[in-house]
Amino acid sequence: MLARGSKMLRTLTSGIEVQARPRPTGSDGSLPPGGQLRKSLNPYSLLLAPGLLGGLVAYVIYPPLDSGPLVAFGLCVFLLPFVLKLSSMVRNRLAEDVDRLRTAYVCASFALLLLSLLVLVNGWQDRSPRSAVRATVIQKTYSRGRGGTSYSVIVSSWRPGRSVEELRVGVRTYNNVVVGKPITVGVHKGAFGLPWYEYVSSK
Numbered sequence: 074m075l076a077r078g079s080k081m082l083r084t085l086t087s088g089i090e091v092q093a094r095p096r097p098t099g100s101d102g103s104l105p106p107g108g109q110l111r112k113s114l115n116p117y118s119l120l121l122a123p124g125l126l127g128g129l130v131a132y133v134i135y136p137p138l139d140s141g142p143l144v145a146f147g148l149c150v151f152l153l154p155f156v157l158k159l160s161s162m163v164r165n166r167l168a169e170d171v172d173r174l175r176t177a178y179v180c181a182s183f184a185l186l187l188l189s190l191l192v193l194v195n196g197w198q199d200r201s202p203r204s205a206v207r208a209t210v211i212q213k214t215y216s217r218g219r220g221g222t223s224y225s226v227i228v229s230s231w232r233p234g235r236s237v238e239e240l241r242v243g244v245r246t247y248n249n250v251v252v253g254k255p256i257t258v259g260v261h262k263g264a265f266g267l268p269w270y271e272y273v274s275s276k
Contacts, residue, residue: 124185135196
């Protein structure tokens with residue numbers, strides 16, 4: 074009887090030990106379920122690349138005068154899926170939210186593409202005559218980043234209700250313009266009513 078009780082005790086203890094062991098990842102080195110879900114979302118983040126690159130190209134070819142709100146909107150759309158994914162991971166709801174996250178990536182990619190097409194078609198289909206306006210340079214600025222150095226000039230505005238305009242220029246134009254001196258800006262109305270500028274000249 075004592076031997077049988079001892080045997081049952083060892084069996085019970087062994088069962089408890091087995092339950093207390095950490096769950097292995099698998100003999101093939103596979104990721105746990107959470108890791109597999111995160112990995113499955115990685116390809117969806119690549120869907121954002123075409124819209125992002127298209128927007129950069131459109132901004133270089135047909136730079137809008139009111140770029141601030143458009144850039145802010147595009148940045149919010151780009152970051153939204155990543156913020157939602159981080160929120161799901163923090164709340165431990167990645168498995169429940171994975172389908173919604175995939176939808177968020179797809180919708181964000183379409184929104185970025187539409188935004189880049191808006192800027193591109195606004196300049197490409199613009200049939201309005203170019204207007205040469207004069208403005209005075211107030212300030213010259215530049216910033217350095219991983220993609221290189223970007224140059225801007227802040228000038229007095231020619232539009233009602235605005236005091237200044239910020240124009241992105243190349244390094245040659247940046248070096249030629251002088252603070253306090255007038256410059257010429259070639260402006261278009263835009264096919265969708267979004268004014269953009271074609272050139273900035275110190276002459």
